[in-house]
Structure formats: structure tokens, C-alpha cells
Amino acid sequence: MRPYGMLCVVFVALAASCVAAPSQTAPTAVATTAPAVTVATAPTVTAIPTATAPFAVIEMGDNFFDPSQLTVKVGTTVTWKVVGQSTHDLAARDGSFVNRTMSFGQTFLFTFTKAGHYGYVCMQHEGDGMIGEVTVID
Numbered sequence: 001m002r003p004y005g006m007l008c009v010v011f012v013a014l015a016a017s018c019v020a021a022p023s024q025t026a027p028t029a030v031a032t033t034a035p036a037v038t039v040a041t042a043p044t045v046t047a048i049p050t051a052t053a054p055f056a057v058i059e060m061g062d063n064f065f066d067p068s069q070l071t072v073k074v075g076t077t078v079t080w081k082v083v084g085q086s087t088h089d090l091a092a093r094d095g096s097f098v099n100r101t102m103s104f105g106q107t108f109l110f111t112f113t114k115a116g117h118y119g120y121v122c123m124q125h126e127g128d129g130m131i132g133e134v135t136v137i138d
């Protein structure tokens with residue numbers, strides 16, 4: 001065999017792996033007839049570091065929180081996101097969190113580390129009933 005014949009084989013192998021790498025689609029047809037085969041050993045391509053951390057989202061409309069009542073577990077990170085056209089803000093009644101005016105698309109994150117009831121308002125629209133409460137349980 002000539003020397004570059006081997007090189008060609010290596011090149012083909014590299015090319016094949018390069019082509020194969022990005023298109024790692026999860027096996028769609030899960031073999032239901034082979035229970036012993038662990039399909040889940042496929043390499044995890046998407047790295048979601050906080051996949052196990054609980055989170056919740058509260059939308060801030062004009063002029064309301066959705067949901068206005070939310071119960072989460074200790075350690076949950078709650079994201080408030082403005083979805084309305086008006087600007088809004090946040091203030092916990094006990095002062096545990098406060099955030100100045102936010103406009104459409106902006107977010108505020110807070111992680112609840114203690115159980116309790118956390119009432120909060122949008123200071124601009126409290127009079128319009130823009131109030132909410134997060135209940136944190138162990």
C-alpha cells in the first residue's frame with residue numbers, strides 16, 4: 001500500500017466525524033422492544049447548568065401580575081418580566097427585594113431562600129391593583 005493511501009483513510013474518517021458531530025439528533029425511534037438498552041447514554045450536547053434549580057416566571061402586564069398569587073419552594077428563582085407596554089417596577093412589602101422602573105422585555109430575578117409570604121406591588125400601579133404575592137414553602 002502506498003503511504004498516502006492510509007492518509008486518505010484517515011481523512012475520510014475525520015471528515016465523517018466532522019459531518020456527524022453537529023447533527024447529533026437524539027434517537028427518535030426509541031426501541032421499545034429492547035428494555036435493557038439504555039438509550040439515555042447519548043452525549044448531552046446541550047449544557048443546561050441550572051436545569052435542576054427551580055424557577056418560575058411572573059409576567060408584568062398593564063397593570064397586573066400574572067400570576068398574582070404564586071407558591072414556590074425555597075430556593076426557587078422567580079423572574080418578573082414586563083410584557084405590558086407601560087413601565088413597571090417592583091417592591092416587596094417587607095423590603096426583601098425592590099427594583100426600579102422596567103420597560104417591555106426587561107426582567108428582574110430574585111431567589112427566595114426563606115419560607116414565608118412575600119407580598120409585593122408595582123409602586124406605580126399599586127392603586128390600580130397591581131399587587132401580588134409569592135408564598136414560599138419548605
Ligand SMILES: [Cu+2]
Pocket residue numbers: 063087088089122123124125130
Ligand atoms: Cu406597574
